[in-house]
Amino acid sequence: MIKVWDYLKEYEILRDDILKAVDEVFKKGILIFGPKLEEFEEKFSKYIGANYGIGVGNCTDALYIALRGLKIGHGDEVITVSNTAVPTITAIVNSGASPKFVDIDKYSLIDVSKIEKAISKKTKAIMPVHLFGQSCEMNKIMSLAKKYNLKVIEDCAQAHGATYFNKKVGSIGDVGCFSFYPTKIFGAYGDGGFITTNNKELYEKMHRIRFLGMEKKKMSSGHWNGKYYAVEHGTNSRLDEVHAAILLKKLEHLDNWIERRRMIADRYNKELKDSKIELPVEAPNNKHAYYIYVVAHKERDNIISELAKKDIHLNISYPWPIHIMDAYKHYVEPNCNYLKNTEDQAKKIFSLPMYPTLTDEEQGIVIRELKKLL
Numbered sequence: 001m002i003k004v005w006d007y008l009k010e011y012e013i014l015r016d017d018i019l020k021a022v023d024e025v026f027k028k029g030i031l032i033f034g035p036k037l038e039e040f041e042e043k044f045s046k047y048i049g050a051n052y053g054i055g056v057g058n059c060t061d062a063l064y065i066a067l068r069g070l071k072i073g074h075g076d077e078v079i080t081v082s083n084t085a086v087p088t089i090t091a092i093v094n095s096g097a098s099p100k101f102v103d104i105d106k107y108s109l110i111d112v113s114k115i116e117k118a119i120s121k122k123t124k125a126i127m128p129v130h131l132f133g134q135s136c137e138m139n140k141i142m143s144l145a146k147k148y149n150l151k152v153i154e155d156c157a158q159a160h161g162a163t164y165f166n167k168k169v170g171s172i173g174d175v176g177c178f179s180f181y182p183t184k185i186f187g188a189y190g191d192g193g194f195i196t197t198n199n200k201e202l203y204e205k206m207h208r209i210r211f212l213g214m215e216k217k218k219m220s221s222g223h224w225n226g227k228y229y230a231v232e233h234g235t236n237s238r239l240d241e242v243h244a245a246i247l248l249k250k251l252e253h254l255d256n257w258i259e260r261r262r263m264i265a266d267r268y269n270k271e272l273k274d275s276k277i278e279l280p281v282e283a284p285n286n287k288h289a290y291y292i293y294v295v296a297h298k299e300r301d302n303i304i305s306e307l308a309k310k311d312i313h314l315n316i317s318y319p320w321p322i323h324i325m326d327a328y329k330h331y332v333e334p335n336c337n338y339l340k341n342t343e344d345q346a347k348k349i350f351s352l353p354m355y356p357t358l359t360d361e362e363q364g365i366v367i368r369e370l371k372k373l374l
Contacts, residue, residue, distance in 0.1 A: 002353055002362050004292075004315040005183050009357035014249060021245040028241075033211075036244040041194075043251060047161075049171035050196035052203035055239030056210050059157045059179030062193040063091030063127070065237065066175040069206040070151045072097050072124045079118050080127040080155075081110045082321040083342045088129055088155050089322050097124070099331050101323050103341045107283045108132060108294065108349075111341070112140040119144075125151040130159035130169045132317070133185065133261075133291035134283055138164050138172045145173075153177065160186040161258045162289040170196045175206075180239075180247060185261070185291050186254050188243045209234040260356040261290040264363060268293055268352060271367045275374050278348075292317055293354040300350050303373060310369050315351045 011018070025036060037055050045053030056062050072078065074096035080088060082101045092099045102118050105111040110128050126145055128136035138154075145152045152173030156162075159169045160178060170176025180192030195210075197203050208215050213234030265288070269279055278296035282288045294317065297303060304314045321342045323332045332339070353366055 001311045001313065002358075002366060003313050004351055004353050005355050006357065007182060007187070007189075007355075010355075011189075013357070014253075017249045018246055021249050022242055025241045025245050031241050032238055034241045034244075036241045036248065037239055040239075040244040040248050040251075043248065044194060045196055047251065047254070048168045048176065048196050050176065051198045052196065052200065054195040054203070054207055054210055055244060056193040056195060057237040057239065058087075058181070058191045059155075059177055059193040060087040060091050060094075061210070061235065061237035062177035062179075062195045063088065063153065063155065064094050065206050065209050065235065066153045066177055066195060067091060067095035067097065067125070068209050068235075069202050070125065070153070070174065072151065075122060076124040077120060077122040078125045078127050078153075079115055079123060081129055081131075081342065082323040082339055083108060083318060083345060084129045084131065084155070084322065085157065085318065086322065086325075087157070088127065089328055092127070093328075098122075099322070099328070101332060101339055101342075103339050104345065105341070107134065107281060108345060109134070109136045109283070110141075112137045112144075114338075115141070115144055119148055119150070123148070123150060125153055127153045127155055128173075129155040129157075130162060132280065132294050133159050133162055133289040134286045135159065135162050135164035135169045137283070138167075138169075142172065151175075157181075157184065158291040159289055160184065160291075161254055163287040165285050171198070174199065174202065180243065185258065185289055186247070186250065188247055188250075190243060192239050192243045192247070193237070194239070208232060210237045212236055257356040258289050261354060262288070264354060264356075264358060265290045265293055267360075267363060268367070272371070275371055277370070277374060290354055292351040294349050294351050296345065296348040296350070297374075298348050300348050303370070304350060306373055307366075307369060312353070312366055312369060314353070316349065317351055319346060321346050 041053040076097040077100045079100045154173040154176040156170045157179035176196040178194040180188040213230035213232040
């Protein structure tokens with residue numbers, strides 16, 4: 001069987017290191033907010049190129065905490081895309097704000113030429129989604145944000161290590177938000193998320209919000225007298241010590257894994273270029289990290305079905321744009337006609353197997369069977 005994603009071979013390679021790291025955490029007796037989390041927050045922030053980092057429960061929480069930290073909520077609008085994972089929109093709606101959808105470009109990223117027209121008096125932020133592993137056109141987004149006094153929250157859930165003009169995503173906007181969901185480029189063995197920023201005051205506020213609005217230095221001094229005390233309304237979102245320890249071990253391999261992903265993508269590009277399938281294109285000034293390798297074909301459903309018979313299992317990310325879903329369709333006008341590229345792409349995109357431990361032989365089988373079918 002060739003899966004679209006698989007962690008078991010990776011685990012076998014790292015098993016001894018991971019079990020040793022987990023055992024060390026258990027023996028130390030600190031499971032939440034301990035030294036492993038502090039070490040990971042420092043090292044992953046440095047890797048991204050950000051001054052500050054906060055480990056949280058998942059990327060949905062990261063986005064929500066970022067919105068809260070930037071004082072974005074009821075009555076506000078956040079410009080983003082409809083071809084994304086549901087959590088992007090979940091976080092916006094949970095903050096009390098409303099998503100304002102913009103169509104995508106040929107790279108499946110937010111079309112920056114359409115952002116300005118979407119800005120209204122209610123607009124408070126732009127949330128570019130670095131989809132499938134590559135960066136949005138951040139220079140133009142940051143320029144628009146400056147012009148209209150907007151905040152920029154980067155959704156980096158699918159783009160760990162991806163760069164734009166040699167800057168890693170998550171270090172460019174006001175805030176960067178990451179996911180460590182197991183399937184991701186840099187995944188844990190459970191849920192996890194991360195927030196990056198270069199703004200100290202914003203960091204301190206988000207740090208409080210993630211821990212029930214509490215602030216340790218104030219809890220241990222002054223009239224609080226070390227008591228359990230919330231400075232402001234917060235939430236409960238924690239990256240535990242076990243997963244921080246695991247991620248510290250995996251961080252050592254991240255750049256090599258990204259290079260392997262790029263090698264796999266390069267082979268797909270070369271061997272499928274003359275087929276009747278639309279291949280992904282790396283945007284200018286980007287280093288694509290290839291979270292997934294997304295192609296397109298009008299006979300997608302048949303291709304997926306036929307390859308499954310060969311024990312080759314593919315995936316669709318995402319078959320339904322957010323604005324079509326019952327939960328969120330009220331955020332666009334009836335008979336919406338300004339998200340045409342988003343809707344067209346959703347009908348034909350699908351993902352080929354992509355992960356660092358995919359062998360050359362396995363990839364060769366996928367390519368051969370796909371070409372034969374096409």
